[in-house]
Amino acid sequence: MSYAQPAAANYYSPPSRPQPKQRGHRVCDQCNAVEQPGSRYRLCGGCMVTQYCSQDCQKKHWPSHKAICQHTSSQISATKQQAMGSLDDNLVKNLRKFTSSHSSLLGWAGFQALQLKRMPSNIRSNALLIELSHRPSSSDPHRRFSVKGTHIVPRTYVTDNDPLVGDDIRRREDRCRRGGGLGCIVVLIQCGEISQVMPIEVDSPNRISWDSRNDWAEVLRHFVESGRTDFSPISTTARGIVYG
Numbered sequence: 034m035s036y037a038q039p040a041a042a043n044y045y046s047p048p049s050r051p052q053p054k055q056r057g058h059r060v061c062d063q064c065n066a067v068e069q070p071g072s073r074y075r076l077c078g079g080c081m082v083t084q085y086c087s088q089d090c091q092k093k094h095w096p097s098h099k100a101i102c103q104h105t106s107s108q109i110s111a112t113k114q115q116a117m118g119s120l121d122d123n124l125v126k127n128l129r130k131f132t133s134s135h136s137s138l139l140g141w142a143g144f145q146a147l148q149l150k151r152m153p154s155n156i157r158s159n160a161l162l163i164e165l166s167h168r169p170s171s172s173d174p175h176r177r178f179s180v181k182g183t184h185i186v187p188r189t190y191v192t193d194n195d196p197l198v199g200d201d202i203r204r205r206e207d208r209c210r211r212g213g214g215l216g217c218i219v220v221l222i223q224c225g226e227i228s229q230v231m232p233i234e235v236d237s238p239n240r241i242s243w244d245s246r247n248d249w250a251e252v253l254r255h256f257v258e259s260g261r262t263d264f265s266p267i268s269t270t271a272r273g274i275v276y277g
C-alpha cells in the first residue's frame with residue numbers, strides 16, 4: 034500500500050501556546066526591554082554591537098554609548114591601516130552581517146561550549162573563540178564564511194586585553210544579573226586580522242531547557258557552511274520536543 038502523502042502524524046506540529054523566550058535574548062541597551070517574537074531590534078550602525086528597540090532609545094543612549102562605539106570603529110580602521118590596504122573592505126561589513134544574522138546560533142554555541150547547563154560558573158572564566166575563513170567570492174551573502182576552528186579561551190583574554198570592552202561586558206553582565214539572569218557569554222569571532230566581541234546575555238540555567246549537546250561544533254559548522262540562518266535550539270521537555 035502506498036500513500037500519496039505521509040501520514041499527518043509524521044509532521045511536526047508546533048505547540049499551540051507561544052513558548053516563553055529561552056535563549057540568549059536581545060535586550061535594548063537603553064530601556065532594557067527584551068525582544069519579543071515579531072519585533073525587530075535595530076543594531077547600532079557604528080559598532081554593530083549594541084541593539085535598540087527603537088530609534089528613540091538609540092538617540093537617548095548615544096551620549097553614554099559614544100565612547101565605546103567610536104573605540105570599536107576606530108580599532109577597525111587602525112587594523113585596516115596596519116594591513117596597508119590589503120584588507121578586504123567587504124570583510125568587515127560581511128562579518129558584521131554574519132554575527133547579526135547568526136546571533137541565536139552563536140549564543141547557543143557559546144552556551145554549549147562553556148557547558149553552562151552543568152557548570153554555570155564557567156561563564157565567568159571562559160569564552161568561546163570562533164575562527165572563521167572568508168569566502169568573499171560566494172554569491173550567497175549568507176555563505177561568505179566557514180568555520181576554521183573553535184577554541185575555549187580564558188575570558189580574561191578578551192576582557193583584560195581591552196579595558197573599554199571589558200567595562201562594556203561588565204555593564205551588560207550587571208544588568209543581566211539584576212534581572213535574574215546568569216550573565217554574559219563572551220563569544221569572540223576572529224577572521225584574519227579582524228575580530229569581533231559578541232557579549233550575549235543569558236537567562237538563569239534553570240529557566241533554559243535547551244538540551245545539552247556535545248556536537249555543538251558540528252552543528253555550528255553545518256549551519257554556517259550551508260548559510261542557514263534559521264537555527265532554533267532544541268529542548269526536550271515533559272510536553273515534548275520544542276524548537277526555539
Ligand SMILES: [Zn+2]
Binds near residue numbers: 061064065085090
Ligand atoms: Zn528601548
Ligand SMILES: [Zn+2]
Binds near residue numbers: 077078080081082102
Ligand atoms: Zn555603537
